[in-house]
Amino acid sequence: MSDYSAPIGAPIWFDLMSSEPDKAAEFYGDIFGWEAEEPDAEFGGYRNFVKNGKRIAGCGPVMDPNGPSDVWSVYLHTADPAATVTAVEKAGGSMMVPPMDVGEMGTMMVATDPAGAVIGWWKPGTHPGFLEWGTHGTPYWFECQSKDYAKSVAFYTEVLGARIEEVGTGGDPDAVGPDHYGQVFLGESSYSGIMDAAKLFPAEVPSFWQVYVTVDDVAATVKHVEALGGGVMMAGEETPYGTLAAVTDPFGAVFCLGHPPAGWEG
Template sequence: MKRSTPVTGAPCWAELGTSGMPAAQTFYSTVFGWRMETDPRDEAGGYTMARLGDAAVAALTPLYQPDQPTAWTVSFAVNDVAATAAAVTEAGGSLITGPMDVFEEGRFAVVSDPEGAVFSLWQARRFAGAELLNAPGALGWAELLTRDPAQAKRFYPEVFGWSVRSSEQYTQWGIGGEDFGGMAKMDERFPPEVPAHWMPYFEVTDVDMTARAATGAGGGVLMEPMDVPDGPRIAVLHDPGRAAFGVHAMGSGRG
């Protein structure tokens, strides 16, 4: 059975940084049915929680740095953010921001792997992360796109203790006996200026219908809906700010 709440070492949150907050809020509300809840505190900087019912499933934020791209960031749950950030740098990655506190909610850092793929570390206090996972409209998979899979296979198990299951076509990451994400090699279809990156996949009930909804709401399709052999139906979409994200069919996994 797929996990419905975060566990240490696995993805626990997805957060969109965008320069077009109003358009992004409208887009994701239309596509996923998310209800937006903006933190009214000035010091929160416009941080907006996306909810399905009462469950927090993701967040949207303004861009906080001049050079910050419009993009989704995946966060991984850790027990000690400072220790994990140190492990990242020891394994050849980089510390970008933090560690720092987020009110009473938790502690985080933004880091990157040796190739520059950015991700976040989250040490929970009052807030553990997504209150719903592996359900329609919620985070269901996290995928690393990289030009150096061999390096990634060394780095992430060293930092997080992940298991690795590889075939010629795809690599799957796991923890505690369950796969939660994967890795795909970036080929000539990716322009040279596109960096290595993590991309969230959100579960949906109908991939094709979601792709049409995204296009109708001002986004578009980067990879047309397709069936993965012995796996789910998937697509890669983008929002009005060109931030990429994946969707996969309800109840499916990549195992």
Template sequence: MAAHPEGKPCWADAMFSDVEGAKSFYGDVLGWTFGEASSEYGNYTQAYADGKAVAAVVPPMPGQEGQSAWCLYLASPDAAAAAGRVRDNGGEVLMEPMQVGDFGSMLLARDPSGVVFGVWQAGVHEGFEATGVPGAYCWAEVFTRDPEKTDAFFQAVFPYKAQQMEDDAIDYKLFSVGDERVLGRMKMGDEFPPEVPPYLNVYFTVEDCDAAVARATERGGVLRFGPMDSPFGRFAALSDPQGAAFSVLDRMKTAGAMPKTSDAS
């Protein structure tokens, strides 16, 4: 498998104070199975969909306990260079580039509007072994209250081309690497309470959106939005029992015409 092109989402993980609880929840909702915890790397535990690595869960490091959240990693051939571009364009490097054995190198950063994300320079771990199949990652969106800053930042740090979705109801952009759309950007409106920080929302594929929502809420998850039909599939936004936000998408159940887009700066 070739390494992912620069700027393409390539991995997702989350810290959970109750890792066993997270494994049980996502195992039920997304059908994940889990590998052995790697004690050498803080009990990092990979999740699998049909035998393919699709994400990971890990307990927080001492002193880093707090709100659980999914972290999306964007691919880069040079994590140190990416860190420099983050700083040069008004972002903040939260964790300096760090070598993770022969797996690769990672960093954590925050864009000028407050969106936290990761960067992954692949070694032997190239990222997702599957995408777009049940249980696997399929899409992500940057939710920000300051789209101008966010757009300028991400297009300076990564080789993104941007297209504006022509929809009067929402301010939504699509970032592409080459001809492939890899990331969305949504402006947060008044429907988001002020205490909700800007964030990256990760979508996982499911065979049946409504059934996944039912399993999630039965297990203590909270339905935040939907289920709703769209040209991209039927989706819903959720929070797991430990507060980590994520979305589920049934890509087979589409409705409506694809929205038009126009090139944007």
């Protein structure tokens, strides 16, 4: 697909909290062809990245020197932030940032799910979120890497009204490990997934949401990342869901790359 309009509960925005926002803007501009808008002093130096004339992602400086830095965050579409807060808390999540208006652009909120993953929500005003998916430099997929798969499945099913379809396990509720995976369906389409990551990362790594960006050539992009001072966590790997890679920017932020398999129709 190319044109995209996020249904309620689907990813609508993603952004980077960077220790070096100016240098990060140069890096991602080189990698994905993103153009950076001027930082907005009214909103703490936050800037939008633009691709194909449309805002595609955001970047802001680290505001809390004692907090996390160089991390990508994912936001889901909400039409009613207050109702989402109620649903999050009822399902066992907790609020980190209660709903707050960002000028006329929209309303944001940030929560922690019961498995410990940080996840945001965005109610668009004048800022609609990203409007393109599946072309070079635009989203490919979004994924919750969960250290407690059962809690994550229950939470997102309840809060989003989603249907979780198991892949790779035959729907066996007792199946565990990296092949335990659920696609998050909203209506007839899936926009994100939940990975059982309990055995994939060290105990000290919490659950987190992961961003995949579409590229025309994964191998070439991995080399480009390395040439610009980024790191490679997983070089291009062929999977039934396309060629995937995991890399870092020069400051440590992790993001993934994706290219669809042959014959794929978005």
